[in-house]
Amino acid sequence: MSSAPSQQKILVAVVGVGLVGSEFINQLLSIPPQSSPFKLVSLTSSSRTLFTGKANPIEPNAPWKSLLASSKEAADLKTLTAHLAQLVGEKERVALVDNTSSEDIAGMYPVWLKAGINVITPNKKAFSGEAELFAKILSASQASGAKFLNEATVGAGLPVIAPLKELVATGDKIIKIEGVFSGTMSYIFNNFSTGTPDGPTFSSVVAVAREKGYTEPHPADDLNGFDVARKLTILSRLISSAPSASPSKLPSLQSFISVQTASLIPAALEGIPTGDEFIKRLPEFDEEFDKLRKEASKENKVLRFVGVVDVAGGQVRAGLEKYPIDHPFATSLGGSDNIVMFHTERYSPRPLIVQGAGAGAAVTAMGVLGDLLKLV
Numbered sequence: 001m002s003s004a005p006s007q008q009k010i011l012v013a014v015v016g017v018g019l020v021g022s023e024f025i026n027q028l029l030s031i032p033p034q035s036s037p038f039k040l041v042s043l044t045s046s047s048r049t050l051f052t053g054k055a056n057p058i059e060p061n062a063p064w065k066s067l068l069a070s071s072k073e074a075a076d077l078k079t080l081t082a083h084l085a086q087l088v089g090e091k092e093r094v095a096l097v098d099n100t101s102s103e104d105i106a107g108m109y110p111v112w113l114k115a116g117i118n119v120i121t122p123n124k125k126a127f128s129g130e131a132e133l134f135a136k137i138l139s140a141s142q143a144s145g146a147k148f149l150n151e152a153t154v155g156a157g158l159p160v161i162a163p164l165k166e167l168v169a170t171g172d173k174i175i176k177i178e179g180v181f182s183g184t185m186s187y188i189f190n191n192f193s194t195g196t197p198d199g200p201t202f203s204s205v206v207a208v209a210r211e212k213g214y215t216e217p218h219p220a221d222d223l224n225g226f227d228v229a230r231k232l233t234i235l236s237r238l239i240s241s242a243p244s245a246s247p248s249k250l251p252s253l254q255s256f257i258s259v260q261t262a263s264l265i266p267a268a269l270e271g272i273p274t275g276d277e278f279i280k281r282l283p284e285f286d287e288e289f290d291k292l293r294k295e296a297s298k299e300n301k302v303l304r305f306v307g308v309v310d311v312a313g314g315q316v317r318a319g320l321e322k323y324p325i326d327h328p329f330a331t332s333l334g335g336s337d338n339i340v341m342f343h344t345e346r347y348s349p350r351p352l353i354v355q356g357a358g359a360g361a362a363v364t365a366m367g368v369l370g371d372l373l374k375l376v
């Protein structure tokens with residue numbers, strides 16, 4: 001019996017070796033080499049690049065951190081692009097994994113896709129930024145056939161993008177998507193608002209969330225709701241740009257700034273430069289948040305910071321809303337969980353619900369590696 005012809009391995013270049021990037025590399029290298037469909041050929045940090053070429057890929061037990069740190073090649077996207085484009089020219093399949101949150105790297109996606117390099121990423125910037133960049137990404141991918149996959153941009157490793165693509169591609173009609181999309185906001189309101197009129201002060205919950213590392217270094221970067229607005233932009237554009245999409249009432253978003261976002265930053269604390277000062281002054285506003293909690297409790301409700309893509313109503317919005325104490329947003333969330341409800345023609349009147357950890361290196365890297373496996 002003749003054995004099946006061995007498949008060409010996909011050559012992988014990683015840009016960004018921080019929290020998610022390092023975990024991603026470890027998960028990738030933990031696939032046994034004999035069964036791995038990948039060869040890791042390049043690593044780039046903010047200062048250095050290591051390019052091994054396909055004959056000499058980075059092996060599972062290689063000390064990749066020190067190899068990268070001691071590389072003589074300075075990080076330079078032009079050179080990296082040339083290296084990778086040359087590999088594609090040799091009829092190899094190449095994937096670039098962007099594990100940064102950099103706008104500059106996001107701006108390179110059209111170039112990479114045009115060159116036939118697949119792009120995999122948890123970085124929200126390209127898909128939630130200027131509409132022109134997103135349009136360039138779509139047309140570059142269509143022209144070359146190279147794919148861009150971004151499951152981990154919404155709900156980290158939770159399946160959100162993939163099921164949404166499948167619902168739309170199989171002809172279901174999305175009526176509304178609503179959810180708790182921010183791990184940080186989830187933690188804050190799961191602890192602040194439990195249905196009772198009293199509880200810990202808002203500022204103390206935010207301070208604990210910061211100590212536990214759930215918030216950005218400057219908590220205003222979570223409380224402004226922009227992270228949620230970016231995730232909603234990604235979902236909204238996915239619905240509108242799907243090949244099978246029919247005209248919808250959804251607004252065309254110029255960027256995540258176009259999302260109606262109700263920031264939780266008190267006006268007097270707008271623009272405070274440091275996280276420390278912000279945390280120090282936040283207690284001045286505890287009474288306002290306490291009033292909101294009491295009002296919700298009177299109605300037997302809790303407060304949750306949610307995002308809504310209301311396709312039927314033609315609205316994309318992020319903000320604080322009240323939910324009955326027996327609603328899944330009140331009963332089933334713990335820690336920094338995300339929850340996403342898809343209300344569709346088929347999933348009606350009961351929605352399709354996805355729930356679980358929506359942040360953290362292990363689950364985010366899993367989402368990225370899962371996307372990479374979709375290329376195989």
Ligand SMILES: NC(=O)C1=CN([C@@H]2O[C@H](COP(=O)(O)OP(=O)(O)OC[C@H]3O[C@@H](n4cnc5c(N)ncnc54)[C@H](OP(=O)(O)O)[C@@H]3O)[C@@H](O)[C@H]2O)C=CC1
Pocket residue numbers: 015016017018019020021044045046047075099100101102104105122123124152153155156358359360361364
């Ligand atoms: N952490 C999480 O739970 C989740 C994260 N994400 C997304 O995953 C991505 C990575 O997040 P995370 O790992 O937590 O963040 P980190 O800050 O830990 O890592 C980002 C890394 O990118 C590097 N970097 C920045 N600019 C460049 C550049 N031009 N070239 C090469 N490397 C660069 C940074 O290097 P340096 O430090 O030297 O600047 C840093 O090591 C982000 O887009 C984030 O939004 C998505 C879902 C959940």
Ligand SMILES: N[C@@H](CC=O)C(=O)O
Pocket residue numbers: 153156181182183184185227358359360
């Ligand atoms: N800061 C984000 C993490 C991933 O996007 C969150 O709070 O959900």
Ligand code: NA
Pocket residue numbers: 151152153154155156157158159160161367
């Ligand atoms: Na996801």
